[in-house]
């Protein structure tokens with residue numbers, strides 16, 4: 001039986017095929033030449049305290065519609081004002097109602113690094129991410145075999161961006177370590193069943209390379225949640241639903257950072 005992740009990737013490959021027909025790789029390469037270099041994020045994430053990677057997320061397979069978000073750039077500006085270290089933009093369209101236009105709008109508006117959050121399975125998407133101004137690209141270990149993971153990780157790095165390597169199981173944590181990943185996210189959400197367990201970060205943290213920057217992803221709702229994963233070794237959190245549903249996202253980010261001082 002196929003998992004939620006498998007179903008998402010079927011749609012992603014179909015969309016990718018259409019975009020490839022519309023925009024050649026050569027066009028993306030030319031567009032990259034006009035962009036300034038990708039921003040670094042690792043030095044900031046290595047500083048003491050909690051980094052908050054704040055996500056622009058309209059809907060999700062687990063919860064359906066979360067927030068309308070008519071102006072993603074405005075939301076990203078609020079995130080930046082609250083002290084976010086980076087903005088994550090979900091660009092998948094069928095399940096998350098995101099787009100590359102969202103990435104463009106956010107990139108134009110904020111000065112901090114921007115993560116392209118999608119289901120990356122092909123080199124084309126990496127070129128596309130840089131062409132649209134991404135500084136970081138998510139690589140989900142569960143979606144890739146070792147050869148694909150290594151190839152995409154190298155390409156992201158070669159284009160000057162930072163790969164965020166996402167794991168959920170001990171085996172995936174080992175694969176991320178073998179890769180020499182410098183930025184590793186533990187997703188507390190199982191992308192095959194959609195179950196969320198905030199304790200997953202604490203279970204996996206010791207399996208990650210000591211020198212890697214560690215991100216706790218998903219299921220962080222309160223300053224107390226943020227303080228818990230920070231006390232377990234999270235340098236940063238990746239937070240979506242709690243912020244898009246909050247009336248004061250800047251204040252919510254500031255409160256999470258304050259709880260980890």
Ligand SMILES: O=C(O)c1ccccc1NCC(=O)[C@H](O)[C@H](O)COP(=O)(O)O
Nearest residue numbers: 060061062191217218219238239240241
């Ligand atoms: O959010 C989902 O339901 C989901 C389902 C299947 C694949 C990925 C999914 N989400 C992507 C993410 O990992 C989250 O958007 C991100 O970590 C923020 O999570 P949260 O703070 O719980 O919104």
